[in-house]
Amino acid sequence: MNEITDTLAVLAVDDEPPALDELAFLLRARPEVGHVHTAGEATTALRLLQGGGIDAVFLDISMPGLDGLELAGILRNFATPPDVVFVTAHDDRAVSAFDLGAVDYVLKPLREERLAEAVRRIAQRRAPATGTDTTPGDEVIPVELGGITTLVPRSSVRWVEADGDYARLHTDTASHLVRIPLSSLESRWADAGFLRVHRSYLVALPLVTGIRSVGSGLVVCMRPVGDEAPVELPVSRRHTRELKDRLIRGPMQSWTSR
Structure with missing residues (x-):
C-alpha cells in the first residue's frame, strides 16, 4: 500500500443539516483527513471549490437547485478537478455517477467502515507512487452484496x-x-x-x-x-x-x- 504522506482537504456537501453534520463528523475522524469544509447546497460548494485547495468532495445527489450530479459535471471541467465521492440514499444513480468519473458511491445510511474505505481510496490515489505492489492509477470498483x-x-x-x-x-x-x-x-x-x-x-x-x-x-x-x-x-x-x-x-x- 502506498504510504500516505499528506492529509486531505475535503468538502462535505448535503442540504440536510443532520446528514451533513454526521458526514463531517465521520470525515474528521479519519486520520487521512486534515481539514473538512462543509456546504449546505451545491452553489456554495462550487464557490468553495473555485478557490482551490480541496482534494475531494463527498457529495449528496438530491439537493434543491443545482444537484450533485450537475455539480460533478461542472467539476470535470476544472483544470485540476477534485475527486468526487457520492454519498446518497439513491441506489439507482450509480451509472450516472461513474460516468461522471466518481471515485466511489456510498449509500446512506452511512456506515463508518464504508466511508473509511472511500477515504482510503482517495488517499491512495493521491499518494506518491512508491514502486510497491499497487498499480499506479488502478481504478477500484466497489461491489455491494448483502451489506x-x-x-x-x-x-x-x-x-x-x-x-x-x-x-x-x-x-x-x-x-x-x-x-x-x-x-x-x-x-x-x-x-x-x-x-x-x-x-x-x-x-x-x-x-x-x-x-x-x-x-x-x-x-x-x-x-x-x-x-x-x-x-x-x-x-x-x-x-x-x-x-x-x-x-x-x-x-x-x-x-x-x-
Missing part, C-alpha cells in the same frame, strides 16, 4: 461481460455484478489495456493468449487460471481487425488461427 462491500481492482479483472444495464466483472477467483454498463467501462478502461471484442465482452489484452477460428467466426483465448481450461470468448466481425492490430502491436503475445 458487505468488496473493492475489486481493475487490474484483477480478466474480462467483463454485459448483463443488460449491468456488467459482470470476471476475476481469477469470482465474478461481480455491478450497476455500470459495458459501454462506460469500455471508454474508461481503454487506456488500461481493455478492448471491446464483442457487443457483450470487454477483455484485458495482456491476458489474451491468442485468437482462433471456430466455424465461421473467431474466439479470443484468455490465459487460463491454474489447471482450469482456457476461457474462449466470441469476437464479432466489426472488432476483429482492431483486435488483431492491437495484438500484433502489443508486446504480450501473438495471435494464432487454426
Whole structure:
C-alpha cells in the first residue's frame, strides 16, 4: 500500500443539516483527513471549490437547485478537478455517477467502515507512487452484496461481460455484478489495456493468449487460471481487425488461427 504522506482537504456537501453534520463528523475522524469544509447546497460548494485547495468532495445527489450530479459535471471541467465521492440514499444513480468519473458511491445510511474505505481510496490515489505492489492509477470498483462491500481492482479483472444495464466483472477467483454498463467501462478502461471484442465482452489484452477460428467466426483465448481450461470468448466481425492490430502491436503475445 502506498504510504500516505499528506492529509486531505475535503468538502462535505448535503442540504440536510443532520446528514451533513454526521458526514463531517465521520470525515474528521479519519486520520487521512486534515481539514473538512462543509456546504449546505451545491452553489456554495462550487464557490468553495473555485478557490482551490480541496482534494475531494463527498457529495449528496438530491439537493434543491443545482444537484450533485450537475455539480460533478461542472467539476470535470476544472483544470485540476477534485475527486468526487457520492454519498446518497439513491441506489439507482450509480451509472450516472461513474460516468461522471466518481471515485466511489456510498449509500446512506452511512456506515463508518464504508466511508473509511472511500477515504482510503482517495488517499491512495493521491499518494506518491512508491514502486510497491499497487498499480499506479488502478481504478477500484466497489461491489455491494448483502451489506458487505468488496473493492475489486481493475487490474484483477480478466474480462467483463454485459448483463443488460449491468456488467459482470470476471476475476481469477469470482465474478461481480455491478450497476455500470459495458459501454462506460469500455471508454474508461481503454487506456488500461481493455478492448471491446464483442457487443457483450470487454477483455484485458495482456491476458489474451491468442485468437482462433471456430466455424465461421473467431474466439479470443484468455490465459487460463491454474489447471482450469482456457476461457474462449466470441469476437464479432466489426472488432476483429482492431483486435488483431492491437495484438500484433502489443508486446504480450501473438495471435494464432487454426
